[in-house]
Amino acid sequence: MRFVVDECAGPGVAAWLSEHGHDVFSVFDHASGANDVAVLDKAFSEQRILITNDKDFGEMIYRQKLPHCGVVLMRLDDERVSIRIAVINRLLAQYAGHLRGNFIVVTENTVRIAAR
Secondary structure, three states, X not given: OEEEEOHHHXXXXXXXXXXXXXXXXXXXXXXXXXXHHHHHHHHHHOOOEEXXXXXXXXXXXXXXXXXXXXXXEEOOOOOOHHHHHHHHHHHHHHHHHHOOOOEEEEOOOOEEEEOO
8 A cells, every 4th residue: 555654643654654554745754844734635536545633634524625635643642653554554455445535533442434
């Protein structure tokens, strides 16, 4: 799969995804400081699913109606890299076919999929 991993989601998540064969653009590594609109635009223009911790993307997609190819919003109580990776691993194992085109909110225990 193709992903943009937002700066707040961290380079550890990006590295883990890359190690598992995914095509990943890490904002932390390649576009540090980029604003949210630029990040969402990059993900959309390159047909990548955005992984983020930033709830501002919900505002951009639902209120501003900005286009996207899919967004995974991690709303975690425990922000350790190991927890982020475990949540993404579980998401990919159980819901990989649902990522494209949807806005998905994941926690340590739940997955909520909101269609476009």
